[in-house]
Amino acid sequence: MITNRKRLSSGLSVTSKVFVRSRNGNALKIVREHYLRNDIPCYSHACHKCQEIVKPDAQGQLPKFILSSSPTKTKDGVSHYVVIDTNIILHAIDLLENTQCFYDVIVPQTVLEEVRNRSFPIYQRLRNLVKSEDKRFVVFHNEYNEATYVNREKGQSINDRNDHAIRKVASWFNSHLNTENSPTPIHIIFICNDVDNCTKAKQEGIDARSLVDYIDSLPNGEDLRDLIPSDIVLPGNFEGDQNETVFPEYYSNARIMAGIKNGTLYQGMLNISSYNYLQGTVSVPAFKKPLLIIGSKNLNRAFNSDSVIVELLPKDKWKEPSSTIIEEGSIGADDNAGDDEDDLGEETGGVVSDKERVFLAQEAMKATSSKTNESRLQPTAKIVGVVRRSWRYYVGQIAPSSVSEETGHSSRSCFVILMDKLLPKVRIRTRKAKEYLGQRIVIVVDSWPSNSRYPNGHFVRTLGEIESAEAETEALLLEHDVEYRPFSKNVLDCLPKEGDNWVVPDMTDPQDPQLKKRVDLRDRLVCSIDPPGCVDIDDALHARVLPNGNYEVGVHIADVTHFVKPNTALDQEGASRGTSVYLVDKRIDMLPMLLGTNLCSLKPFVDRFAFSVIWELDENANILKVDYMKSVIKSRQAFSYEQAQLRIDDPTQTDELTNSMRVLLKLSKKLKQGRMDAGALNLASPEVKVHMDSETSDPQEVEIKKLLETNSLVEEFMLFANISVARKIYDSYPQTAMLRRHAPPPATNFETLNDMLNVRKNGMSISLESSKALADSLDRIVDPNDPYFNTLIRIMSTRCMMAAEYFPSGSYGYPEFRHYGLAVDIYTHFTSPIRRYCDVVVHRQLAGAIGYENLDLSHRDKQRMEMIVKNINKRHRNAQFAGRSSIEYYVGQVMRNNEAEHEGYVIKCFNNGIVVLVPKFGVEGLIKLETMGDLATANYNEDKYELTFTDLKGAQRTVAMFDKVTVDVKSVKDEVSGKRRAQLMLR
């Protein structure tokens, strides 16, 4: 409700908004001031009036005019702007982000606020659309504009009033832009899916259209039609399902709130087991052990990593975690997606399908029979609410069996099997199901009503043929939430105008006070050592003997923060990407190419800005002195590891540069010894490298990565620099220094592995007292007959370790800063600012610490640092997973041509299968019992980790944990998920 307006001397008019809110059952009358103004521009280049009324913001920036003066046209050639309604944004944000449509869009403030109240993530996506300027979206603050503000009539609902306000925006733009003297008419189209609102708009002379009508009116409308979300095309769609409820309804908000308060309900994140998609766990602070959620009815429509509300089941339903493998492929893959009732739920009395019931029964038997082992019993729970969905873009493929044979032009339902095995299949409607068969497609989940067995979604776009390198690469980037789109214009605008021609300015220029603070190190014999073909050279080194016999050693890191200034669009993009992502055949940069591979890259033979750490070390690599400085350097040579190694090993090379590398190598060995003595871990992971044919870029062969002495040379000095820098920034910023820690593994992580070692390998064990003890005990675990066994245990130990993480120093006490794996008390990342955002922050903090420039506030504020850290930890993890999946994909392609038998090791045992790791490819695969022998004869001895069965030839056979087995490795395409993976067959 609005009371009268009052004009102020400053040109504003003020009204007050009065509304009633209920709090704790009491009605509360709230009065707020609301100012109306006449200096809000239309942001259109076609308008000349508004240029004169604009006012600067707190940073002194004038608003940018974004809307084009020659906007896109409809099929009929009508140049138009679009005003969108709230429901369009909420349901079709993907379509708005699509680059083939929706340019020059006006978002009324009323709509923006409604979106923000309904879904914060969508609000953020909308804000990003506005910010990037690529698609020319503007927010028009109609609520603050005198000309467009509307009062709420007596008896009018808030919704009706807001609808009116939004329509008012459309009509205002129409009359504002199309006066007699405007050169080109610009039509305003109001897109709205509310029939009532549309009718009213038309009565008011506005061109209102539904989303479908609008898309149809575009020249490329035919292509875009399938992208319209299912629930907009046919509200209350997918009717057809059973009429009865399949899943229990979620509890009401009030009930959930009350339940959490009185401790009967708990909130946590759902983790679906990677071996059984019908089982998940939810960790809640109230219990030591995670709560088990078993069966789809209890999982109640939750997706992996949704934030859910759970309620405990009675104690008689508590059970052990399943040791059976269930993949979705094996259950219900042949269901019909159809809308016809006859096809669905014939024999399903509720949600439990027959196969599912069998598994559940087996499980129940087990829970009752193994009473002996009470301690393994885990409390179970059911999901009664979903607080936050983890829904995002999903990549999958249409299940061929779900595509109806009928031809016709109307859209039909079909199932999409997602690449992520932990997620259920999704039903979409499309007219082109047949066309999309055999392609990787991107979809979005829209809803999962309680009367539907499967979630409903809609098609977004296709990535291309399954197994084509482009489609698979893009798929895995999407699956790991890696931002891979090209940098937007406003990001690229932050780069130096000179582009590739940028050079280090004249160091004697007295104009630039910052230049004076740089140290000229161009006389030092600096070189870089990197993998062959490296173009983004982060780091370079030098060493020389000082007159007093000590050594001067310098580590020089690319001075990225000279170009990436805080709070610029470039900085924000880097912060949000967090890290570069390295795939087998592709690199997704954190920062634009120009910086990474040219201006920042410490290329040889040219001057470059660097951030240098210079130590004075004695013969035993003890630090006598350390200095940090922004510098300018000139690298003498860019070596690959092999080249550097050859040069060091070649006694005929006696030039200064080679000698200095020998000094570095000698000192690095001392450093390494020191770390090893302190208990640094050497944990192996099956790192493999894929060789590509340079002509066809087809993968040729797989090789386990080889390590040279020069690898370790560089690594040691990078660690050394990171440690020194960590101490320095912690000293200057005790609350907000960006550090990296690695927590010691909790003993429970190693329980199973140690038990297996004890049972299978005569009492061998891994000690967890300290990292040194762990390192030593790992050295002792050797099988004299099998040199690989030690590596295998190291690989398995790595999986029991905690992940290292970034953190601001204020969030832990000093003793907890410790990096367990490296055995140092404090650590950070400083040496790769081109590809890691952590290092960017550390560079700024170090520059602040040495008084080079003031540190930006965001790196001095604890809360801001927490947010930065949270994001880069997540990005870092995703990047690792993406890299691994990429290798997996290519290894699969290599195996395709190299089918053979190989050695493998049993690394997991279940009652219906085993998991075998093949060191040659670094792949592991599941071997199901039914492919090895007779199910009925199988007997799994849990205490001894042994699976006994009659094999296909009728012989009695036993496989056990750690057994070395011979397997046929074959690369097969899973027809259901379209994923190629190693299929292993036991010999």
Add this chain to the structure above:
Amino acid sequence: MELYSPEGLRIDGRRWNELRRFECKINTHPHSADGSSYVEQGNTKIICMVRGPMEPAMKSQVNATSSTVEVNVSLANFSTFERKKRSKTDKRITELKTTLERTFNECIMGHLYPRTLISVTVQVLAQDGGLLAAMTNAVTLALIDAGIAMYDYVSGVNAGLYDQTSALLDLNTLEENDMCSLTIGVIGKSEKLALVVLEDKLPLDRLESVLAIAIAGSHRIRELMDMEVRKHGNMRLAKVSV
């Protein structure tokens, strides 16, 4: 809602450097006090009454060389959206009281009124941010109305820092709750501060920008107060000369 949108508009529609509606009156209660005033700064509404200079009731309040300013603050139970009873010893009230006493002891020409007490009562009718600033303005006006000699106007306003980057002038409650803010009282047209209160912490290198808009805002408020005082003065003068 966005506190400060990328388009440069605040939650109530103002821009970064705009004051809220400021209205004031003096001599509102001519019969019950020597000087009185009423101030509305946005939805913050204050009545102030001044009695004195007069003989102190207690010996302890006597200062042989100067007057003593005593401030009593009361917040009406209905001044916030949720009605709340507050005791007189509420910590926040005590803080407001001592801040105002200290400020005005400095700004009144106390040596003209030795051995006297100047009693100031501040009644808060409604709170919507900038409480201390509005009180300062109300006290200044009431003191002027009472004819007590002051060095100059003390005009107050608050300002805050949004997102560590944007300085915003004259915060309302919603804004105040979400950012660190600073209240200042400026003496006359100078840049001298009679009062600085900083809640929460503010990075030192941003202090200048926040102070700058706060001072500019205070000067604007001083003009508005001056207009009211002159208007009232002229009115009285007209009455006298009739």
